[in-house]
Amino acid sequence: xxxxxxxxxxxxxxxxxxxxxxxxxxxxxxxxxxxxxxxxxxxxxxxxxxxxxxxxxxxxxxxxxxxxxxxxxxxxxxxxxxxxxxxxxxxxxxxxxxxxxxxxxxxxxxxxxxxxxxxxxxxxxxxxxxxxxxxxxxxxxxxxxxxxxxxxxxxxxxxxxxxxxxxxxxxxxxxxxxxxxxxxxxxxxxxxxxxxxxxxxxxxxxxxxxxxxxxxxxxxxxxxxxxxxxxxxxxxxxx
Numbered sequence: 001x002x003x004x005x006x007x008x009x010x011x012x013x014x015x016x017x018x019x020x021x022x023x024x025x026x027x028x029x030x031x032x033x034x035x036x037x038x039x040x041x042x043x044x045x046x047x048x049x050x051x052x053x054x055x056x057x058x059x060x061x062x063x064x065x066x067x068x069x070x071x072x073x074x075x076x077x078x079x080x081x082x083x084x085x086x087x088x089x090x091x092x093x094x095x096x097x098x099x100x101x102x103x104x105x106x107x108x109x110x111x112x113x114x115x116x117x118x119x120x121x122x123x124x125x126x127x128x129x130x131x132x133x134x135x136x137x138x139x140x141x142x143x144x145x146x147x148x149x150x151x152x153x154x155x156x157x158x159x160x161x162x163x164x165x166x167x168x169x170x171x172x173x174x175x176x177x178x179x180x181x182x183x184x185x186x187x188x189x190x191x192x193x194x195x196x197x198x199x200x201x202x203x204x205x206x207x208x209x210x211x212x213x214x215x216x217x218x219x220x221x222x223x224x225x226x227x228x229x230x231x232x233x234x235x236x237x238x239x
Contacts, residue, residue, distance in 0.1 A: 032063040035106055043069055051083045058086045061098055062108040067229055070140040114209045114233035129154045135171070136212060137230045145178045145218035146171040147230055149185070149210070163187070168212055176218050183214030183230070209235050 033039060039055045046069045047055065058064060068074075068082060088094075089108060098106055119132040130153045137147040148171035154162045168185055170178035187210055211233045219225050 032065050032107060033059055035063050036060060039064070040066055046074070047079055047083070051079065054083050054087055058089055058108060061095065062089060062106050065107070065109045065229075067231075114211075114235045117234045117236050119236065131165075132236070134234065134236065136168070136234055137216065137232050139216065139218065139226070139228060141226075143176065143218065143220055143226070144172050144174045145176055145216060145226075147180065147183070147212065147216055147232075149212065149234075151210075166210070168214075170216075170218075172218070176220065178216070178218040181215040181217055183212060183216075186211050186213075209233050 037059055039052060039059050043055065043066060044052055055064070064086075069079075071078075086108065117134045117136065119134055121133040123131045125131070132151045132153060134149045134151070135146050136149045139145040148169050150165065150167055150169060151163055152165040154164060166185055168180055168183045170180050172178045211231075213231045214229075216228045216230050217225065
């Protein structure tokens, strides 16, 4: 009887420990607050009380993605623009539409524009092809977990650049366990710079936009798992 009681107590302790540890593991990452919830408390460190109240009104009607506020280069002007634009979502016309829409389809997302990147590593093959490596995204809390994009740049018969082998790979200098999930890469069909002639871009200036979207997952030095949504646009030159 005593042995059974000890086994039962041990099982309960293991279950509690598992639940406690599980609180630090994000299995299904959802960056949006649910419709009707208040903005997350950490937002108060980024905005004024009046701005927080404005965002709370938006969150009353929309599922809001607040990952925008995790940007390292976020400025006060960015915050003012975000809050002002979010306020336009509360017009009478929009709110009337929301009454007819399913509650799980009312999302509000804002992503900033393309960032100009310089490669942190460039190698050149004997045939003149270049392989460029970019750190496109770094974990917002400062962990050594990154998304690296590798691009091979060739030149066609008319001298225009041709991209091949573009891929996103997990990267960590210190050796953290980093993974990418559903990380898609796309190219914006329009150029962000002028076309010289016949669809040929000037290779000395910025090229068309690229974009990535997916999940960055990593395990820190203490064994806790983290997940972040990555939605990033970038462009570069091939000088």
